[in-house]
Each structure stands twice: as C-alpha cells, then as structure tokens.
Amino acid sequence: MNRPILPLIPLCAVLALVGCERAEQHTAQSTQPIHGGTLVYATDREPTCLDPHVAGDMPQVFVAQQYLDSLVSMDSHGQIGPWLASRWEVSADGLRYTFHLRRDVHFTDGTPFNAEAVKANLDHMANPKTQSSTAGGYIRQYRSTKVLDDYTAEVTLATPYAAFLEVLAQGFLGIQSPTALARSRDENCESPVGSGPFKVVRWDRQNQVELVRNPDYNWAPPTAQHQGPAYLARIVWKFIQEPSVRFASLQAGEVDVIEALPPESHEAARRNPDVDLIIAQRPGNPTNGTFNLRRAPFDDIRVREALVRSADVEGALKSVYFGEFPRSGGPLSVATPFYSGDFERSQDYDPARAAKLLDEAGWTSRDSEGYRTKGGQRLRAVVLIGARTPPSELTLWEQVQATTRQVGIELVLDQMSDAQVTSRQAAWDYDIRIGYWNTNTPDVLRIIFTSAFVQPAGVGGYHQNSSGYADTGFDALLDSALATQDAELRRQRYHLAQQQAAAQYLQLTTYPQSTRLGIYKTAHGVRLEPSLAVTYLYDAWVNK
Amino acid sequence: MTSTTLAVTDPRRERLAALGRRAGIRLAGGVLVLWAVATLTFFALRLMPGDPVLAILGGTTGNPSPEAIEAARQEFGLDKPLAVQYVLYLGRLLQGDLGMSYSQHLPVTRVLAEQGGATFELTVAALVLAWLLVLLLTVVTAGRGRLIGGVASLLETVSASLPHFWLGVVLLAVFAFGLRWFPPAGSDSLASLVLPAFSLAIPLAGFIAQVTRESLELTLEQPFVLTARTRGLSDLAVRFKHALRHALLPGVALSGWAIGALISGAVVCEVIFSRKGIGRQLYQAVQLQDLPLVIGISLVVAAGYVLANILVDLLYQWIDPRQQEAAA
Numbered sequence: 001m002n003r004p005i006l007p008l009i010p011l012c013a014v015l016a017l018v019g020c021e022r023a024e025q026h027t028a029q030s031t032q033p034i035h036g037g038t039l040v041y042a043t044d045r046e047p048t049c050l051d052p053h054v055a056g057d058m059p060q061v062f063v064a065q066q067y068l069d070s071l072v073s074m075d076s077h078g079q080i081g082p083w084l085a086s087r088w089e090v091s092a093d094g095l096r097y098t099f100h101l102r103r104d105v106h107f108t109d110g111t112p113f114n115a116e117a118v119k120a121n122l123d124h125m126a127n128p129k130t131q132s133s134t135a136g137g138y139i140r141q142y143r144s145t146k147v148l149d150d151y152t153a154e155v156t157l158a159t160p161y162a163a164f165l166e167v168l169a170q171g172f173l174g175i176q177s178p179t180a181l182a183r184s185r186d187e188n189c190e191s192p193v194g195s196g197p198f199k200v201v202r203w204d205r206q207n208q209v210e211l212v213r214n215p216d217y218n219w220a221p222p223t224a225q226h227q228g229p230a231y232l233a234r235i236v237w238k239f240i241q242e243p244s245v246r247f248a249s250l251q252a253g254e255v256d257v258i259e260a261l262p263p264e265s266h267e268a269a270r271r272n273p274d275v276d277l278i279i280a281q282r283p284g285n286p287t288n289g290t291f292n293l294r295r296a297p298f299d300d301i302r303v304r305e306a307l308v309r310s311a312d313v314e315g316a317l318k319s320v321y322f323g324e325f326p327r328s329g330g331p332l333s334v335a336t337p338f339y340s341g342d343f344e345r346s347q348d349y350d351p352a353r354a355a356k357l358l359d360e361a362g363w364t365s366r367d368s369e370g371y372r373t374k375g376g377q378r379l380r381a382v383v384l385i386g387a388r389t390p391p392s393e394l395t396l397w398e399q400v401q402a403t404t405r406q407v408g409i410e411l412v413l414d415q416m417s418d419a420q421v422t423s424r425q426a427a428w429d430y431d432i433r434i435g436y437w438n439t440n441t442p443d444v445l446r447i448i449f450t451s452a453f454v455q456p457a458g459v460g461g462y463h464q465n466s467s468g469y470a471d472t473g474f475d476a477l478l479d480s481a482l483a484t485q486d487a488e489l490r491r492q493r494y495h496l497a498q499q500q501a502a503a504q505y506l507q508l509t510t511y512p513q514s515t516r517l518g519i520y521k522t523a524h525g526v527r528l529e530p531s532l533a534v535t536y537l538y539d540a541w542v543n544k
Numbered sequence: 545m546t547s548t549t550l551a552v553t554d555p556r557r558e559r560l561a562a563l564g565r566r567a568g569i570r571l572a573g574g575v576l577v578l579w580a581v582a583t584l585t586f587f588a589l590r591l592m593p594g595d596p597v598l599a600i601l602g603g604t605t606g607n608p609s610p611e612a613i614e615a616a617r618q619e620f621g622l623d624k625p626l627a628v629q630y631v632l633y634l635g636r637l638l639q640g641d642l643g644m645s646y647s648q649h650l651p652v653t654r655v656l657a658e659q660g661g662a663t664f665e666l667t668v669a670a671l672v673l674a675w676l677l678v679l680l681l682t683v684v685t686a687g688r689g690r691l692i693g694g695v696a697s698l699l700e701t702v703s704a705s706l707p708h709f710w711l712g713v714v715l716l717a718v719f720a721f722g723l724r725w726f727p728p729a730g731s732d733s734l735a736s737l738v739l740p741a742f743s744l745a746i747p748l749a750g751f752i753a754q755v756t757r758e759s760l761e762l763t764l765e766q767p768f769v770l771t772a773r774t775r776g777l778s779d780l781a782v783r784f785k786h787a788l789r790h791a792l793l794p795g796v797a798l799s800g801w802a803i804g805a806l807i808s809g810a811v812v813c814e815v816i817f818s819r820k821g822i823g824r825q826l827y828q829a830v831q832l833q834d835l836p837l838v839i840g841i842s843l844v845v846a847a848g849y850v851l852a853n854i855l856v857d858l859l860y861q862w863i864d865p866r867q868q869e870a871a872a
Contacts, residue, residue: 042729048647128611136612186649205648205658206820207731240729240818248721248728387831417592419833 033226037542038234039523041535042246043259046239049189050200050209052172053125056134058438061171062259063237065534066211067108068174068194071099071118072165073221074440074531078337080165083221084113084175084195090485094160101151105219107177108199115153119145120178122155130185137447137464138167138439160483162490163443166337169531170440195219197230197538209237223530224538231525231541247518250275256523256542259535261516263324263392269518276519278526280533281512283336284439285448286328288507289383289397289432294468297379298431302361304505307381308347309354310407313510316399320392325511331445331501333512335533338442338494343502347509354407363408372408380410381431386421389434396510397434425466433466436513440531442494446478449501467506474500563861567854574850581846582637583630585839590626592833597622620646633839642843643836647829652840655825660844662731663821666813667806669737670744671799677749678756678795683783686760697757703750708809712743712816729818740813747809748802752795760791793864800856804849 045059052064073083085099105113125135126142141157141164148154157164167173180193191200197220198211217229238255240246243262250258251272261269261277269275291298291307298304314327328334330343358364363372363379372379385394394413401411411432416424424430437444447453451470454463474497481493515533519526522544529536597617617623621632636643642652685696719739720728730736763769764787772782810823822841829837 049649128615131612131615133612189649204820205655206824238730238818242729242816242818245716245720245728245816245818248716252720252724252728254727254729417833418831419592 033231033525033539033541034543035231035541036233037231037544038236039232039257039537039540039542040236040238040255041257041259041537042238042240042249042255044239044241044243044246046206050203051176051185051188051192052174053121053130053132053135053176054185054189056132056137056172061532062534063200063209063211064174064192064194065171065196065529065536066198066235066237066538067192067196067200067214068171068176069105069196069219069221070171070174071168073223074166074169075223076530078166078440078530080169081222083169084219088165094162094483094485095157097155097157097164098148099153099155101153102219103151105195106216107180107193107195108214108216109177109179109193111177111179111193113175113195114150115145115147116150117175117178118153118155119147120181121173121175124176124181125173135170135172138170138173139164159479162482162485163441166441166443166531167439171529171532171534198232198235206239208239211235211237220538225525225527226539230538232537235537250518250520253520253522256520257526257535257540258518259515261518263321263516265518266324266516267322274521276521278517278519278528279514280528281326281333281335281514282438282533283339283441283531284333284513285331285435285437285444285507286333286509286512287393287434287436288328288509289434290448290466290507291505292428292431292433292466292468293506294428295431296377297363297381300361301505302357303363303379306354306357306361306407307404307409308505308508309350309357310404310409311400311508312349312403313347313400313508314349315403316396317511319399320396321511325514328509328512330509331449331498331507332442335512336442336444337440338491340495340498342495343498346502347505349403351403351407358407358409366408369410370408371405371410378410379408380412382412382414383432383434384421384424384430385413385415385434386418387416388418393434400508426463428468432508435466438513438532442497443478443482445494445497445501446475446482449506450475450478469504469506471500563858566857570850570854570857574847574854577850578843578846581842582634582839585842586630586633586835589833589835589838590629620644642840645829645834645837645840647832647834647837652836655837656822656840656844659820659822659825662819663807663810663814663823665737666740666744666810666819666821667803669741670748670806670809671802673741673745674749674752674802675795675799677745678753679788681749682753682757682760682791683780683788686757686783687764693757693761697754700750700753700757703746704754705750706747708743708747708812709816711746712740712813715739715743716816731818731820736817736819740817740819743813743816744806744809748805752798752802755794755798756791759794760787763787763790766790789863793860796856796859796863800853803852804845807845807848 043059043062047057047059047063049055049060050063052060052068069084071083071085073081075081084102084105086102088097088099090097099118101113101115101118107113111117122139122142122145124130125132125139130136141159141161143156143158146154146156174194177193180188190203193199197214197217199214200209201212202210212234213230213232215229218227220227240249243260243265246258247262247265249255266277269277291304293299317323317325317327329345329347330340332339358372358379363374365373367373367378383397385397397411397413401413404411425433437448447464449465449467449469452475453465454468454470477493477497477500481490481497484490515528515535517526517535522542524541524543525539527536527539528534597613621629633643644650645652645655648655681696681700685692687693716728716739719725726739727733727736769782769787772786807823810821811827813819814821814824815827822844826838826841829841
C-alpha cells in the first residue's frame with residue numbers, strides 16, 4: 001500500500017521561526033533582469049573533482065549546484081518539493097520509493113532524462129569504485145532501482161530511511177547524464193554533464209572553471225524565481241585562496257561575487273555601499289570539538305560537562321570572529337530541519353559548576369602549575385589540530401585553552417599534518433577532535449553518535465562517530481525516527497535525540513558553519529539554494 | 545700518430561670536445577641528482593606519519609566509507625610493501641611515467657604541462673627583471689663616490705634581505721589594494737604578472753647587485769678602462785661596453801643558484817597572488833601527501849635547476865674565454 005507524501009506536511013512552527021532567524025539572508029534586488037553577460041565568482045578552495053558523487057567535499061557541491069538538477073527540491077522551510085521527479089510514493093514499510101519523472105528533460109549532451117538515468121545515478125553513487133564518501137554515505141540503505149517504465153523508477157532500500165528525500169535534494173546527489181557517467185571516473189571529474197541551467201565547458205586547474213548557459217533549460221525547481229534559461233550567458237568560477245586578496249578583488253570590482261567572506265572583512269563589507277552581504281547558516285552538526293569517550297578523562301560525563309562549562313566559547317567567538325559568528329549550543333545547527341532551540345543554553349559558560357563537577361569526579365589536588373590531578377595524573381586533554389585547520393579556528397581553541405586552565409584543565413593543542421590527524425583519529429588517540437558535518441537532515445546525529453558508526457570504516461580504521469558514544473537506546477531512537485514518514489513523529493523523536501546528545505555532553509559545540517557571500521553592485525539576484533545553503537546563480541544577472 | 549694529430553688539431557675543435565666532455569659529466573651528475581631527489585622525496589613522504597589513502601580521500605568534509613578506502617588502496621597500489629612500491633615507482637619513472645596524482649586524479653605529466661608554463665613565465669620574468677634592476681643600479685652608480693655608492697649598496701642589502709612573502713603582501717597592499725594599478729590575483733593577463741614578478745625579482749636583484757657592484761668597482765680601476773677613456777669614449781659607453789663584460793661573471797654564476805631560489809620563491813608568490821603554477825601545486829600536493837605529484841614537481845624543479853646550472857656554466861665560458869683555456 002503506497003502512501004503519497006506530496007505535499008509534505010509543513011514541518012512545524014519552530015522551523016518557520018528558524019527561517020526568519022537565518023540571519024541577514026536577503027537577495028540583492030534590482031529592477032529588471034538583464035539577459036547575457038558574464039558573472040565572475042571567486043571562492044577559496046578548488047574542488048578536486050567536479051563530479052559531486054566522487055569523494056564529496058563542499059567546493060564540489062557549490063559548482064555542481066550550477067550545472068546539475070536534483071530529483072527533488074527543498075525550500076527554505078525544509079519542505080521537499082518536486083524537481084526532476086514530479087511526484088512520488090513511498091511504500092508503507094518505507095522501503096520502496098516510486099518516482100514519477102518529468103518527461104521533458106534532457107542533459108546538455110542530448111541524452112534524455114528518464115528512469116534509466118535515475119538508476120544509473122544511484123548505482124553510480126553506491127558503487128565503491130566511485131569512491132563516493134558523501135553521496136554514497138548518505139544512501140548506504142540503497143539496494144537497487146527498478147525501471148518500471150521510461151518515466152517511472154522504483155528505488156528499493158534495505159532499511160526504512162525517512163531522510164532519503166532530504167538527502168536527494170542535496171547537490172551532492174545531483175543527477176548526471178548516464179552517457180557521461182559511463183566514461184571513466186577521471187574523465188567525468190573533468191567534464192561532468194548535467195541537465196542544469198549551466199554547463200561546464202572548461203576547467204583550467206588552479207585558475208578557474210568556465211560555465212556557459214544551457215539554452216534549452218526549462219525545468220527549474222519550484223524554489224527558483226523564474227523559469228526558462230538562466231539570465232547569465234557565462235560564469236567564470238575563480239579560485240583565490242587568500243581571504244584578503246579575495247575581498248580586495250571584490251572591492252575593486254574585479255570579481256562580482258566572492259564566497260567565504262572572511263569574518264574580519266564583514267564590517268568593511270557592510271560599510272562599503274558597493275557591496276552586499278548574504279550570510280546563511282548551514283544545516284547539520286555545527287563546528288565542534290568532539291570528546292573521545294573511549295578513554296580517560298572524557299569517559300566520565302562529569303569531566304565532559306566540566307570542560308564544556310569551563311570553556312568561555314562566547315567570549316572566544318567575540319574576540320576571534322568579531323562577534324560575526326553566533327554561538328551554537330546544541331548538537332544541531334539552527335538551519336537543520338527538526339532543530340530544537342531547547343538545548344542552546346546547555347553549554348553555557350559556568351566555571352563554578354565546572355569546578356564543582358571536577359571536585360565530585362575526584363580531580364581535587366593541584367600540581368605545581370595549578371592543574372588538577374588525580375592519582376598523580378594531570379587532568380589533560382589533547383586536541384588534534386591538522387595542518388589545514390584555519391588559523392582562526394586554532395586561535396579560538398587557544399582562547400578556550402586559556403579559560404579551561406582557570407578551572408585546572410590542561411588543553412594540549414597538538415599540531416600535525418592532516419594525514420596524521422586522520423590516523424590518530426583512526427587509532428582513537430585523541431581526547432578532542434575538531435569537526436563539523438553539513439547536511440540537511442537531523443539524521444546526522446545517527447552518523448556522528450550511534451554505535452554503527454563507531455566501527456572502523458575499512459582498513460584505515462577511520463570512524464565517523466568520533467565520540468565513541470554507543471548507546472542502544474539512542475541507536476533505536478534514531479532508527480525509529482527514520483522508520484516513519486510522519487513529520488510530527490519525526491520531530492518528537494529528533495527532539496528526544498537532541499536532548500540525549502546534549503545531556504551526554506558529547507561535544508563542545510562552537511559556531512555553525514555558514515555560507516558568506518560578498519556581492520558587488522554589478523551582480524543581482526544571487527541566491528542560496530536552501531538544502532545546504534549553497535550559492536545558486538540560476539536567477540542571477542549582471543549589470544556592467 | 546694520435547698524439548701528433550692531437551697536437552695539431554684545430555684548437556676550436558679541441559675546445560668543443562672539452563666543452564662536450566664537460567657537458568657530459570654535468571649531465572651524468574644531473575641524472576644522479578634526479579635519482580636522489582626521487583628517492584628522498586619518496587621515502588620522506590612515505591615515512592611521514594599518516595595513511596596516504598586517507599590523504600587521497602581526505603578533504604575537510606570528506607568522510608570515506610570502508611568500500612571507498614579499499615578501492616582507493618588497490619587503485620594506487622598502496623596495499624603492496626614499501627620496497628616493492630619503490631621499485632615499481634622507479635621502473636615507471638624510467639619509462640617517463642610519473643604516475644597519477646592522488647588528489648587531482650590526473651596524470652602527473654599533464655598537471656606539470658598545465659601548470660609548468662605559468663611558473664616558467666614567472667621565473668623568467670623575475671630573472672629578466674632582476675637583471676634589469678641590477679644593470680640599472682650597478683652600472684650607473686658603481687665608482688661614483690662614497691655617498692652614491694653607499695646609498696645604492698645599502699639599498700641592495702635591504703632588498704636582498706626582504707622575504708618574498710612580506711614583499712608580496714606589501715606590493716599587494718600598495719599597488720593592488722591601495723592604488724589599484726594591478727589586479728591582486730589571477731594568471732591570465734600580463735598585468736597580473738607584474739606584482740609577483742617584482743616580489744621575486746627585488747630580493748634577487750639585491751643579491752646579484754651586491755656581487756656585481758664589487759666586481760664592477762674593481763674592473764673600473766683596471767688600466768684597460770683608462771685606455772678606453774683616453775680613446776674618448778663616454779663614461780656610460782665605457783661602463784656598458786668594456787667594464788660590464790668583466791664584471792658580469794660573479795652575477796652570472798649566482799644566477800644559476802638563483803633559479804632554485806626563484807622556484808622556492810614562486811611557491812610563496814603563487815599562493816599569495818593566487819596564480820597558477822607548479823609552486824602552488826607543490827604547496828597543495830605536500831599538504832595532501834600527494835606523493836606522485838610532489839615527486840613529479842620535485843623532479844622537474846631539480847631538472848630545471850641542473851639544466852640552468854649547465855647553461856650558466858656554458859654561458860660563463862662564452863663571456864670569458866679564459867675559463868676554457870684554464871679548463872683545457
């Protein structure tokens with residue numbers, strides 16, 4: 001018995017509020033869109049592959065959003081809508097999704113979009129040879145796709161997975177031409193083919209990616225602000241690594257839009273009448289230091305809470321990011337569907353409580369340097385800092401270090417290469433691991449905190465649950481949240497999950513990940529695609 | 545018979561033969577250097593802590609699945625013992641196969657072909673610019689009394705001690721951010737070449753000018769300079785036509801070393817000015833532990849260095865034929 005789930009029940013009042021709280025999100029408006037012209041976009045990191053199925057790092061999805069369409073769309077309230085699939089049904093057991101596809105779509109290489117294409121894409125993401133970490137990781141439940149007819153595809157999952165449609169809306173799972181996917185992975189990395197408003201024409205490494213308008217485009221998602229081909233004739237997607245150089249290029253009008261606007265330039269950007277800002281938080285698990293529960297001292301929940309309470313994160317954020325980054329106090333960032341604000345204050349700075357907790361936990365004596373000790377052992381926690389950790393992140397932790405010292409906890413910031421960080425992580429040889437996880441579903445809690453993800457992922461020993469938290473009740477709770485399509489039930493279950501994760505003090509959360517665009521006066525209509533707060537240039541135009 | 549023919553051989557041929565021998569020895573030495581570079585980088589990178597598979601699949605938000613890890617390990621041959629990997633690697637290297645870059649999923653040779661041009665352009669521009677600055681500064685100011693010479697010499701010392709990254713940032717702040725004469729980033733136009741070339745050329749010019757000035761001042765005291773002057777040549781003509789040729793040698797010798805310095809400086813400049821090039825590529829490849837790419841770039845840089853030194857050696861003899869007689 002199939003139950004149609006379109007339209008999806010609007011999520012909840014909390015989310016509607018959240019929508020308003022997505023700070024400063026506004027669209028640069030001007031009178032009439034102009035057709036034609038080139039928009040120059042500059043970002044910090046260059047993707048290693050343009051196909052977002054392969055690996056799956058944020059820079060890939062930013063480019064992919066311009067040339068790929070997804071099966072379903074997601075609006076700013078977290079509601080799922082049609083896109084390449086015009087409607088769908090989910091079986092009562094949650095294991096079968098039947099997608100009815102648009103019939104008028106073709107890829108920019110001429111290949112028609114149909115059920116075979118859906119099958120080819122899902123198979124491609126799930127194929128180990130694709131080395132898909134993100135997309136492949138999100139659809140581990142995927143078993144197979146059956147082509148019922150040209151425009152109907154039935155996807156079978158191994159276990160119920162209510163977050164399936166949410167992850168399908170992410171650009172990481174964008175739909176590519178099956179003809180192009182049939183080539184080698186490396187060839188597809190270089191010149192991927194989609195059905196989106198733009199197509200990739202040239203990737204000049206370490207310099208830029210060039211995209212041109214797809215003149216046939218006529219299948220924009222309902223979240224878009226116009227239909228038909230894009231306004232821009234061409235996009236030049238440049239890589240400018242240095243934040244100050246990127247911002248200077250924007251101020252000089254050399255580029256029209258920059259991404260990853262450095263926080264120290266926010267104020268200057270606001271004062272500059274030629275520059276507009278779009279700042280939006282990304283959904284998922286905010287930036288944090290995750291505690292390793294599998295060894296002392298963080299095997300003791302009192303010590304975990306004591307560290308959280310002794311860390312003045314608000315103060316540190318103010319001094320490091322000039323108050324530009326808000327505090328994240330709960331396990332989910334504000335922009336995540338089913339986020340609850342109830343846990344934002346569970347990590348508030350409270351050194352008196354930290355001291356009391358440490359006394360209770362038996363860390364009562366002090367050594368010559370003033371750190372607490374127990375049985376001759378100093379209260380010490382090692383934070384792994386990889387080479388690519390941004391300097392500001394390190395400064396943030398140095399500030400935290402200064403405040404935890406006051407209650408007698410020694411934080412050791414251990415700097416090393418990224419590969420070394422990964423191997424120490426694999427060996428559980430750390431106390432705090434800095435990370436974040438951008439995704440548009442609260443199911444992220446299952447990936448980062450349930451026992452299934454404590455297991456080493458393959459021979460490298462890398463594990464996605466870096467806390468080592470393994471609680472059968474918590475596992476069952478998150479599985480049950482996936483087993484229902486009922487939004488109200490999901491909300492309740494994710495509320496309980498957030499509550500438990502917060503109460504266990506598994507992480508010291510710091511600030512939400514964000515997309516921060518600087519827009520020069522020449523560019524208009526630049527928006528963010530809501531699923532991951534990714535730049536979306538379909539509605540954009542330039543006036544030069 | 546041989547000895548007698550040798551004795552009457554055309555001295556030009558003999559000189560060429562000597563030159564050829566010299567080039568041969570230098571080339572053989574160069575091959576040894578390249579082998580050493582390949583070996584050292586291979587072991588240095590492989591003995592670094594950390595699993596290269598995770599480096600391949602890494603990225604700040606990359607979270608490799610077990611299947612992805614296993615597939616990558618097999619694809620790059622990382623499941624074999626280190627010694628086997630080394631021998632296989634050397635074998636492929638001899639066939640001119642530099643392997644596939646882990647991070648770019650491209651043949652290393654292709655990465656080098658795409659990125660090499662920009663770095664070559666930058667280093668050549670910097671070298672030419674450095675020599676222009678040297679000639680301007682030294683030929684005009686050498687032997688002009690203690691005040692002018694002192695100021696010029698101070699300027700050279702200061703330039704020589706400027707770090708590339710600092711100079712790059714200052715040039716950016718003044719000429720790109722402030723005056724907006726040149727674009728702050730990019731690698732497409734000639735205008736975008738100016739600032740990085742200057743930030744590489746100025747310190748180098750300082751070094752070369754120091755030695756050139758000293759030898760130029762010595763030369764200007766030679767009797768043949770006085771002879772030239774008595775023939776009624778103008779001061780500048782004497783300096784450029786007669787004195788310079790004698791004074792250039794130490795500077796030319798230094799230029800061979802400078803190629804190496806320029807490439808290490810190019811790493812910094814390409815990062816600061818967001819330019820394409822093998823310098824910035826090397827910087828990223830090291831961070832990602834992209835072994836084939838690091839070795840590939842190191843080899844090309846080493847080869848460039850070896851070649852430049854051979855060229856300088858030959859140039860040296862062309863400028864000063866006395867060197868050949870001493871060698872022969």
